[in-house]
Every structure is written in C-alpha cells, then in structure tokens.
Amino acid sequence: MNGTRAHERAREAVGRYAAEVRRHLADLPPDQVDDLTDDLEADLADAIADGADGDEGAVDPAVRFGTPGAYAEELRAAAGLPHGSPASAKPWPARVQRLRSAGARAAAAARRQPWAEPVARAATDLRPLWWVVRAWIGYQALMWVVIQTGWLVRYVQPDRHGLPQRTLHWAILLLLVLVSVQWGRGRWGAAQLPRLSRTASVVALVLVVPVAVFTYESRFYGAAYADVQYVEVPVAGAQPEDGVWVDGVQVSNLFVYDAAGEPLADVQVFDDRGRPVRTTTDDGWSSWSLPGVEQPWAFVPAADDDGRLRWNVYPLQGAPYDDFDWSNPDGTRDTRELLEADPRTPPLPFAKAPTIVPGGQDEGPGEPTSTAPGDAVTAAP
C-alpha cells in the first residue's frame, strides 16, 4: 500500500523532472530532443529504484541527479551538441530587454523573501488545479466564440452558463482539460514547444475577465428564462426588455383568430402609436424552442411591397433551425436567404378558437347576466 503510493509519487516526480529536462533542451530540433530523451523517464525511474532502498529523500530526482538544467546540460555536452543559450537566437528589442531585466531583478528580490519558498511550493502544488481552470476558461471562451460568430452553432448548440449541459459540451471540456494537463506536464508537444503551456496560461489569464463577464451576464439574464416551461426560450442574444411578454414569459409568436374562430394568416399588428409590435428582436438569428416541438425553430420576416422586412406580421413564419444554412456563404443579413425550404407556419396552439358573438345581437355565456335580453332590444333605436 505504502509502496504503491511511494511508487506513484516517484513516477510523478520523474515525469515532472523529465519534462523540465526537455524544456531545457527546447532550443534543439524536436527530433533531436526526442532522440536524447526518449528513454529518459524509464532511465530515471530505474536509477531511482536502484538508489532508493526505502529512503524517502531519494524519490526526488533533483536530489539524485541535480537540477534539470544541469542534467540537460550534461546530456547535451556528452552528446556533442551546442550549449543551450538562455537568450533565443533573435535578440529582443532594447526596451523589452530592459523590462525583462527589471522583471528578473524584481523576481530575484521576491525570491529572497522568507515567504517566497512556501508560496512557491504552494503554487507548484496548485498547478494541476490551474491546468483545469485554464481548460474551463478555454471552454467558456469557445462557447462565446460559437455564440458570437454563429460558427457551427447548430452542432454545438452552445450555452453560456459555464456548466456543460450536453454530452458534446462535456466532451469538449474534458478534451480541453486533457490537453491542458498534458501540456502542463510537458507532454503532447509541450516538450518540443516549451512555450506552449506558458502561452496557453497567458491566453487564459487574458481571457479571465471577458469570460467572467460573459458567464456572469448569462447567469444574470438566464434567471429570467430559468423557469420557462411552455413558451419559447431564446437560446442566446435576445434582449429581455423588448418583445411581447405574457405572464412573465417572453412570447415568440402571436396567433390571431377571426370572429368565427378561424385562424388568420399575415395579420399586421401595431400598437396604439402605430409602432409595429415585434415579438422577436433577433432578426431571425436565434433559435426558439416551441411548445411540443422537439426541434428548435428560427423565424423569418415578411416583406411589404416596398421590399422592407416586416416582423410584425403574425403568425411569424419560420422553419426548424436545421433547415437553414447557418454557414452563411454569402454573408447575408437576411435569414430568408439561408432557408433551404419554404417557410411555414409553426404549429397553432389550437386549430379553431371560440366563436365570438357579434355585440348587440346575442349574449355569449361570458357576458354579464345582469343585462337582460330585453334591455339590449330597447337600447337599440
């Protein structure tokens, strides 16, 4: 039990040490690095196993072999390869060099502090956590890109909540975690490109704020949509202030019936100031889930005889989201051009509405009973 754990720890330490050695050889061509280090882990593990004899300290490769840098230098010298130069082939501009040396001086000063050692050790221990966080930031940034650009949106069906909902999201996140961890451990190309892991970290750090804002926003606005059960949920992009709301829930479409209860088509709706009443503000770019319909839908506008697009013509016509060519080859803003089928009316809530009795002729059951039939007759001239 104890032996297995010690063995596991030794293997981890060896992996880290080997990754460091490869990092120090990074100025060599990748195949040369491979050639020099392809058995490195096994050789180190053998040497440690030989020297260990239950001695805990011997598990640390740095105690046994010296610093990874010195080890790499020895390997390089014995193999007859040029010395590693800390400065890369192309010198940095003077201003950058000054900044770098100032940074190095500050770092050296910090390292002399008594707290430097425990802080550095804690940071080293927390590195795996950071690799996972880094992957999540990448995941969320990817979701943002998909939402913003509409790229592959119908396959990915991104959400902004930061927690994977779909199997594909889990797969993406796990893949990113895997890559991030492997890069952190100096695998999967990170040994050959030592800046890979560091660049990923820098990019992740730069993205922290936008990703945090993006996630916070989606959670904030998301609350308004959280309990939608019957009516349409905008997947992304709609402004909650606009549109038509019923019972606290946004409405995607209006269905109009005539007095006989028959559904009407192409009804224009305006408010009391003559403004068109629009239920959707996404210009057709979002998908909406309709009650009782499995596939999400997108809507298309009607056009008037001036060629202007009209979004207040109800019921809005549309089509399942997959019937559109979202790759948008022509870069159009009009989603009707992307539709590969004819637009159709979404399913009606009911085929026929109750018949309305014309006023003054007869009373329906909903009319107040206080008005006697006789009154109506006498009121008429």
Next chain:
Amino acid sequence: MDTTQLLKGVLDVAVLAVVAEEDGYGYDVVRRLRAAGLAEVGDASVYGTLRRLYSQGALTSYVVPSDEGPHRKYYGINAQGRAMLDAQRTDWREFAGTMSRLLDGKAAA
C-alpha cells in the same frame, strides 16, 4: 584528484567497451560502468555519449518491447564501433603506460 575530469576523456571508450561486451539500454550501461568501478559516472553523460556514438555510426540501436514497463532502446556495437574501440584501446594503453612511467619515474627519483 578529480576523477570526473579524467572520466570525461575516456568515457567514449568505456561505453564502447561495456556495449561491446553485451548489448544494453541506457541505465543498464550506467549500472555496468558503476559496477566496473566508475562510481562517479554521470547518468546524463552516459546517455549523451550513447546517442553521440550512435549518431557517429559506432553503435546500432533497436527497441525491445517489454510486457511490464516501458519499451527500451538497446544499443549494440557494430564493426565501426569495434574498430574505434580497438584504436582507442591502443591509444589508452600507450597513454596509460606513458603516464605510469612518468609518475613512477618521478616518484622513484
């Protein structure tokens, strides 16, 4: 005397001699050098030397799969390596004889 400095000059011939005796992988060669009395030999120096001798054409190399643990790259000597070993062995004997005579002579004087 710092034997690591001495070792640097003769590591090639030492490695060639060990591999000529029997094919071996990286750490195996280190172990055999140490067992032969070269306790100071550095792991990385041996691995680097093996790679260099291989790229100079003095050694052959082949991978041996292993059921438990990782695959191992074995090194063996070839004709060029043997010729190199013979030449360096002669050089060493002459050099060691000269040094012994010099040191013994001085000590006797």
